[in-house]
Amino acid sequence: MFKKILIANRGEIAVRIARACRELNIKSAAIYSDADRNSLHVRHADEAYYIGSSPANESYLNYPKIIELAKKIAADAIHPGYGFLSENAEFISAVENSNITFIGPSAKSVALMGEKTAARLLMKKNNIPVVPGSEKSLTNVNEAMEIANEIGYPVMLKASAGGGGKGMRKVFNENELKVEFERAKNEALKAFGNNAVYLEKLIEEPKHIEVQIIADKHGNYAHLFERECSVQRRHQKIIEESPSTFVDEFIREKITKAAIEAAKACNYYNAGTIEFLMDKNKNFYFLxxxxxxxxxxPVTEMITGIDLVKEQISIAQGNKLSFSQNDLKINGHAIECRIYAEDINNNFAPSIGQIKLHKPPLGPGVRLDSGIDVFSDVPVYYDPILSKVITWGKNREEAIERMKRALSEYQIVGVITNIPVFNWIFSHEVFINGSFTINFIEKEFLPKFLTESKLQSNEKYELVSAIFGAMIKNSEQSNAVFINNNKSNNWLSQNYE
Known part of the structure; x- marks a missing residue:
């Protein structure tokens, strides 16, 4: 039984893990950088330790220091959350060799599935459909042109070592390929420390459908149905929902079976997700x-009643899955909106600052996974996600209406957020009827909306900021005392250098 878990992450996911630990009567230990001294995840954990300066490679990516800290504070396990070190096989191997439990899959599984071309080969070997493309990383642009001519344009260049839209380039002809090949390699090197890229056929107007799987160390596997993740900007998801309106029972059975087979192919255990592209004819391909x-x-948790973080911890302790596939069924519909600090009128550039007001949405069927509070800083060093609003309804229509209501209640002052984008999406016929694809934002997010939004959102932002500015300035001293009292009562902060 774990007594203490070190959370090797920050923001809303670190808060989420700390809450699960508390419900399991396990102590949680947070880490923080200079930029995160006043972060919500630091105050939510039972213990908090300084790990380094603000840049991620000096703090949240400094895994020798993180492992050393885990040993020093007698942590039984490390939970990586998502991002940062969560899919770093070298880090996982180092944790495994330190007699500390990694709450996640084995280093071997992560290494196998993390190298995209190797993963594609493994899927083909196990009869799981993959998008036509290169079977190994490309060494030069001539090799890329040869494969592109063979499978036909348009094609997509992708980073072999990463995801999240980094190193991805759509290419429609040979001239574009010559230009974009080096750009993709350079971006991949900058994002992942590896400039390897591969090429695959561009599936035009696809859906992005993913399947949540989970497995224990005893050979038990289960899926928790699919998620619809096609609303994206710059290849990053901003709205997710479960189940997908596009997936019928016949396709659901086929795609979830393929996901389980994919997990078994790499001897996977713990929580994981198999992502697929699905064309208009409902043919799906491993992504x-x-x-x-x-x-x-959270959308999967809302429709199944399974706490995935608690299940992850249980599996890491050597337990079997707490449920079987037959125990699971889809209950209602859930939608999630990722709230980012970004300026939609400036090409979604990050909006940096301090949170002056945070009034979360409440009411039936509403969940907020947040990494911010009043006076939280939004630094330039990390992904600018602030929180996630999740709503549940007995059907999709009710979940959408609850989300619209929740977003209308949600107030954040101090930075510009992407909430106006959601207001537009939830009133758009293409979203309402479920026919949207991964090109939805790119095609439908018109300059007309941006112009109108600039007038509405900026005027509102400036007005609310002016109203609260003086009040906040006058109350900062008393609020600081409250925060410090809360700090001394609820968490232990120690410097570790």
């Missing part, structure tokens, strides 16, 4: 496997 907890895991 990649995320060997970690997903940002969008």
């Amino acid at each position: 990649e496997m995320n060997t970690r907890l997903q940002v969008e895991h």
Whole structure:
């Protein structure tokens, strides 16, 4: 039985894990950088330790220091959350060799599925459909052109070592390929420390459908149905829902079976997600496997009643799954909106600052996974996700209406957020009827909306900021005292250098 878990992450996912630990009567230990000294996850954990300066490679990616800290504080296990070190096989191997339990899959499984071309080969070997493309990383642009001519344009260049839209380039002809090949390699190197890229056929107007799987170390596997993740900007999801309106029972049975077979092919255990592209005829193709907890895991929890973080911890302790496939059924519909600090009128550029007001949405069927509070800083160093709003309804229509109501209640002052984008999406016929694809934002997010949004959102932002500015300035001293009292009562902060 774990007594203490070190959370090697920050923000809303670190808060989420700390809450699960508390419900399991396990102590949680947070880490924080200079930029995160006042972060919500630091105050939510039972213990908190300084890990390094603000840049991620000096703090949240500094795994020798994280493992050393885990040993020093007698942590039984490390939970990586998502991002940062969560899919770093070298880190996982180092944890495993330190007599500390990694709450996630084995280093071997992560290494196998993390290298995209190797994963594609493994899927083909196990009769799981993959998008036509290169079977290994490309060494030069001539090799890329040869494969592109063979499978036909348009094609997609992708980073072999990563995801999240980094190193991805759509290419429609040979001239574009010559230009984009080096750009993709350079971006991949910058994002993942590996400039390897591969090429695959571009499936035009696809759906992005993923399947949540989970397995224990005793050979038991289960899926928790699919998620619809096609609303994306710059290849990053901003809305997810479960189940997908596009997936019927016949396709659901086929795609979930394929996901289980994919997990078995790499001897996987713990929580993971198999991502697929699905064309208009409902043919699906393996895209990649995320060997970690997903940002969008709450929608799955809402429709199944399974706490995925608690299940992860239980599996890491050597227990069997607490449920079987036959125990699971889809209950209602859930939608998640990722709330980012970003300026939609400036090409979604990050909005940096301090939170001056945070009034979360409440009411039936509403869940908020948040990493911010009043006076939280939104630094330039990390992904600018602030929180996730999740709503549940007995059907999709009710979940959408609850989300619209929740977003209308949600107030954040101090940074610009992407909430106006959701207001537009939830009133758009293509979203309402479920016919949207991964190109929805790119095609439908018109300059007309941006112009109108700039007038509405910025005027509102400036007005609310002015109203609360003086009040906040006058109350900062008393609020700081409250926070410090809360700090001394609820968490232990120690410097570790």
